[in-house]
Amino acid sequence: MNWLYVEELRNHIGEEVELRGWVWNMRSSGKIHFIQFRDGTGFVQVVVESSSNKPEVFERSSKLRIESSVIIKGKVMEDKRSPYGVEVHAYDVIPVQIPDEPYPISKKDHGIDFLMSYRHLWLRSRRQFHILKVRDAILTAIRQFYKDRNFTLIDTPIFTGAIGETAGNLFELDYFDYGKVYLTQTGQLYLEAACLAFGKVYNLGPTFRAEKSKTRRHLIEFWMHEAEVAYYEHEDNLKLQEELVSYIVKYVLQNAKDHLLALNRDISKLEKVEPPFERITYDDAIKLLQKSGSHIQWGDDFGGDEETMIASNFEKPVFVTHYPRKVKAFYMQPEPKRPEVVRCADLLAPEGYGEIIGGSQRIHDYQLLLERLEEFNLPKEKYEWYLDLRRWGSVPHSGFGLGIERTVAWICGLEHIREAIPFARTLYRIYP
RNA sequence: UCCGGCGUAGCUCAACCGGUAGAGCGGGUGGCUGUUAACCACUAGGUUGGGGGUUCGAGUCCCUCCGCCGGAGCCA
Missing domain, CATH: 3.30.930.10 (Bira Bifunctional Protein; Domain 2)
Known part of the structure; x- marks a missing residue:
């Protein structure tokens, strides 16, 4: 399995890859999860579909939350709907650590004092x-x-x-x-x-x-x-x-x-x-x-x-x-x-x-x-x-x-x- | 150090002339196969920065302390 960084994905369209990084946001529509993924070199969207995955893989990915660390195995796809041009269709999701507490930094605004403390x-x-x-x-x-x-x-x-x-x-x-x-x-x-x-x-x-x-x-x-x-x-x-x-x-x-x-x-x-x-x-x-x-x-x-x-x-x-x-x-x-x-x-x-x-x-x-x-x-x-x-x-x-x-x-x-x-x-x- | 402003739920804010605390996000539960800060429903969550005072009554007014923000001086 080829461990790649997000910054390299554009040159590997169609390939099966492994990504190691973190979840910076999660969205779900019940039978499809969108994992906003980052690995220190860039950001990409990972898609986990219920229909094309083993039940345990889909179940594991539903447990992810913001700032879980995770290893993703999937296929790199070109996709114009994604702001990054590519996205990864996952066939395996391996949590490394799932936080017990909500991540303090939310998607909404924060004051500078709070942010500097974090x-x-x-x-x-x-x-x-x-x-x-x-x-x-x-x-x-x-x-x-x-x-x-x-x-x-x-x-x-x-x-x-x-x-x-x-x-x-x-x-x-x-x-x-x-x-x-x-x-x-x-x-x-x-x-x-x-x-x-x-x-x-x-x-x-x-x-x-x-x-x-x-x-x-x-x-x-x-x-x-x-x-x-x-x-x-x-x-x-x-x-x-x-x-x-x-x-x-x-x-x-x-x-x-x-x-x-x-x-x-x-x-x-x-x-x-x-x-x-x-x-x-x-x-x-x-x-x-x-x-x-x-x-x-x-x-x-x-x-x-x-x-x-x-x-x-x-x-x-x-x-x-x-x-x-x-x-x-x-x-x-x-x-x-x-x-x-x-x-x-x-x-x-x-x-x-x-x-x-x-x-x-x-x-x-x-x-x-x-x-x-x-x-x-x-x-x-x-x-x-x-x-x-x-x-x-x-x-x-x-x-x-x-x-x-x-x-x-x-x-x-x-x-x-x-x-x-x-x-x-x-x-x-x-x-x- | 000086001048000005602010401090209310985990976060960002609202609450009229002083009349008894409210929303979004986040959390929890449920729903949803193309979301882009996703959305919908329900739900939990507060000694209003600390202390003192005025008042029948203080988040609101006064004093004081603490913390933070913006600016000045100084400098890269």
Whole structure:
């Protein structure tokens, strides 16, 4: 007997197959059962007819209920009445487990609190299935993009002594006798070290921000992809980013289009995403905002509304470059002719999804970096290794970080980032 | 942390000016050979988030605590 997955059935019409999976819904008309079946690769309808089956087979299948696990033996039939194009006519139904209690997630609406409490079961629902399949495609695309360009994957540590961004948003832990360490906010400083050894490097992993953020675009634990390249300056950095983002979107359209369509995503907006992306300076962004009626002043950072307003002027993602150095991190390279701004860029996604990338050229001069550490009140001794990178073989270098969940939310068209990760860690939720 | 809203059956919600708790889904029983959130009939299911107060009477009004949702700040 040939054990097949649902995703393979279209190529096996007329064959007798075995399916192993779960019942996500049951309908019955007395002498005919319709089992809505899923196996982790897709969904298909299984038909069990009383007239063409042994009585015990039909009897066994009547006992199935939602989220029973079951092995089906049957024949694959083409059928235009089925939304999937094929269905399986069963001649044997073997229950693996039949639940004693009703399945908590019903076919009708649920509130988000209830669903998040049952996230471990909610993952089985079709919408969540499609979202996480797109997430998987995005992560595969990132790895493939760097493999094609011969970058080296460098896994950066989760425990860190040095601070990447700003203090105050760090999760603090006791590390034996050493004292306090922090959960990483970014692997960037370590990638900078690695890029001076390997030239072109990237990472992909979880990061943590102890921010009491309560918005649709924040998680406490989120995944970030970062890249860092030696000898890259500002414009090289932007080019890499627009190529990466375009590659991801194209890859998803080629490999996970059905999932996007199942999510009712407007594909036409994603099809426009290809290099080059527009670049707009912070100065011009401020003018644009003021023209639209905002009271923002030069020197202010943007909030979610400002980002949405700026991005709404563009169909593709847009770079906002050269922010005032006071609103950005200590390591960013100043623009030589205008030292009050830095060589950085945020990439804003269209359709109100906000910042998906933050990047910059890094300071490579020892003296300047030392001044900035003092200016930001960072303890020099913890950064000695980072200063070493400017003592030996220092070169201009640039990099960026891309938020995975925000990218998933944008590409899938989600209303809230909590659906973009299998088990979201939000402000007051750690269960399940 | 601040601002706003909500908390009634397992779930999603209703209940007028304060007058004594109701529907759909889910569950159970029965029916139905093409269902698509199947349908039809019957049926079980409630200390209205906790505590206190006002009142002849509180799901409804007041105080307080807890929980959740939305937004702001911060940020990817």
